[in-house]
Amino acid sequence: MADAVRDFAALFDGLPAAFLVMDRELVIVEANHAYCRLxxxxxxxxxxxxxxxxxxxxxxxxxxxxxxxxxxxxxxxRDEGSTESLPLFTYDVRDPTTGELVQRWWSLVCAPLPGADGSTDHVLQRIEDVTDYVRNREDDRSHTRDVEAELFVRLREVESARAAERSAAQRVSALGGAALRLAQAQHQEVLIEVVAGLGLEAVGAASVEIALVPLLDPDGPLDLWQVTNTAERRVTTRGELARDQVSHLATALRTGLRSIEPECIVVPLSAGDGPLGALAFCWPETRAIPDVDVDLVETIAVQYGQAVARLRARETEQAVAADAVSMSEALQRSLLTEPRQPEDVLVVARYRPAAQRAQIGGDWYDSFRTADGRTTLVVGDVSGHDEESAAVMGQVRNLLRGIAYCSAAGPATVLTRLDHALVDLDVGGLATSVLLTLQEGPGEGERTMHWSNAGAPPPLLRSPDGSATLLQPEPELLLGLDPETGRSDHRLVLPLGAGVLLFTDGLVERRDADIEDGLEWLRHTVSGMPHHSLAEICDELLRMVEGYAEDDVVLLGVQVLAPADIDLRSVAVPGATARPRRG
Known part of the structure; x- marks a missing residue:
């Protein structure tokens, strides 16, 4: 498209007639070389x-x-969209040699230039210096009749020239509008509409035929558009025709060469990597086709071919991108498995990708039993939002699961060993994580919770009465920076009915607010839902941040169940036996 714009600018500047272009406020936006020289x-x-x-x-x-x-x-x-021709007009200009004002006579025409919506957004002025003619007429008063006759002939010539210039101005305007709309078009149907409208206007033809070689099957049937522009109506039809059935376009399609017939101009459509099809402008009668019409058709064909190639390249890129996202999302889904459901606790998991990003990222959760029988829950977040971060997330998740399963150590030691493994195995990337384990507590039905926090938001404790508290021990250094950093274990006894919610920062972090405000919003919101189940709380939180979350959101909740509640587990967690819901 840049080449087409440069070609159009060179064409305008090289026109022998003098042209000036103004916007709707009559501010000058362009003047060609002939105008400035004159x-x-x-x-x-x-x-x-x-x-x-x-x-x-x-x-x-x-x-x-x-x-x-x-x-x-x-x-x-400007306001009526009419082309105006003025009588002979006098305006003095300075002589470039003497610097003195010299009286000059001018022939002036001004015409509207429509924009993409059809309304006038620019005004075009054409001027011609007729001073010599006027002076010659004044110098020879004795030949009045001859002068008047000559003036009559000259006026007829001027009128004819003005009509031709008006037609040229309209063509230039239509060609410029077509170039702009072709560059902005987002769909093939818009391209057809531009060529059928402004293209036919620029060339002055009665109909246009466009045949495109299908992208996936160059030897298959052609996509053909036939457009007729008449005073009464414009009809567009599309059909699938074999290559040898397209009479006007056969030569261009077969040879790649233009064809000029008494009633038709046919040119090939091409892009940098091969032929795209052919374009034909037709007239209802046999006529002598001037070179300017051929040049206009070839200019439209170049612009149209570039636009088609651009749209096809974009469609290919979008298809490749969609395939990549689909594969990455499938990988991520395969890693976010259904959490294990121990007999004495309820585990609920939710995941929602960021609203403004592709459906892949580095957030994850996991829930499993270790070899010594402890229930283990973990949420984490690997930096990044692409295929690479999803792959790193899978490695971090599986390393942590393996280390935690085989180790009887507390969460802090497990995270330290994971940190060493990430560095020694050159996994790459940075990650935050909260690791939590549950085991039998000191009282009947109680559970003792141990956890360690590597740079993640603090867990949220939900008491049996529904109130919520952030477990605020300062998070320690995130994973992947310094394996020698010290890590701490924290301990809390959970009574029957109590629960803990682990989450990633996408739930509470916003670009225009402090994360502390987000944490307080979460605590206040959960405290305001004392009668909601754990699953209902998770679903409601995701609903509240829908469209606002700038990062992926992971929720992993656990609740200590009373014996009477264990049989109601499947009711409390809709879809508990299926994959965890992604929001």
Whole structure:
């Protein structure tokens, strides 16, 4: 598209006629070389100035009532969308040699330039210096009749030239609009609509045919669009036709060469890596096709081919990205298995990916029994949100599970051994984690909880009465930085009905707020749900952060059950025998 824009800018600047372009406020936005040369002005001194600041009206250029006919013509072109031709117009310019003002006579035309929505957003002015003609006429008064006859002929020529220039201006406007919309189009149907509308307008043809070679099967049936533009209606049809059934397009498709017939211009569509199809503009009658029409069709074909290639490349990239995300998500799901459900406690797990990121990340949870019978729960978070972080998460999770299963040591020692393993095995990456174990407590039905925190948010204790408290011992250094760092075990006795919620920072961390505020929000929210089950609390928390969480969220809760509650486990945890819900 950049090449097409440069080509269009070079075409505009190289036009032999003098053109000036203004926005709706009549501020100059472009002037071609012929315009600047004719008026002896520098382009950079014109752009950005109001047209009547750059060219103040002279008394001779105003009407008898003091109005400015030129301004009136500009406003009518802008507001009414009409092309305005002015009578011979006088405006003095400075002679580049003497620096003195010299009277000059001009032929002026102004035309509207529509934007993408069809309304006028720019005004185009074309000027022609007719001073020599006027002066010659004044110099020879004795040949009045001849001059008048010549003037009549010249006026007819001027009118014809103006009509041709109006047509050229409209074509330039349509071609510019087509180039802009083709560059912005996001769907193939929009490309067809642009070529059928602004393309036909620029070329002046009656119909257009577009045949595209299918991306996945270049030898298969063609995608064909046939568009007819008439005064009454525009009809678009699409069909699947064999290659040899497309009469107008067969030559371009077969040879890759353009074909010019008395009623049709056919050019191939191509991109850097091969042919895409062919494009044909057709007229209902036999006609002599000028070179300018051929150049316009080839320009549209280049822009259209680039747009099709861009859309196809984007579709391919999106498909590859979707496959990669799907594979990574499948890997992550395979690692987030259903938590084990010991007889005397209830375990609930939830996972939800970040709202603004792909469905992969480094957050995980795990729940299992060690060799000595302790119930173990862990949540963790590996830095990053891509395939690599998901792979590192799998290694960290499995290492921790293996070390914890075979060790009778407390959580702090297990995390220290994991830290050494991550460094010695060169796993890479940084991670936070909370490791928690449960075993029989001192009283009937009670459980003793030991935990250690490596850089993660603190566990949330939910008392039997429904109140919530953050277990606030300062988290210690995260995993992967210094295996020699000291780690601490913490101990708490859980009575019947008490529970603990482990979570990753995506639940409470926000870019525009302090994490302490998020932790207090969590404590207050859970305290306000005294009659909710553990599963209901987890589901409600995820609902509350939906659309706001900037990171993945893992929730892993455990509750000490009374004997009467054990048989109600499947009711308290909907889908307990299935995979954990991802929100």
């Amino acid at each position: 008026l002896g002005r520098d382009r950079n001194q014109l752009i950005g100035r109001h047209v009547f600041d750059a060219f103040p009206p002279t008394p001779e250029s105003l009407s008898e009532d003091g109005g400015n006919p030129l301004e009136t013509a500009f406003l009518r072109a």
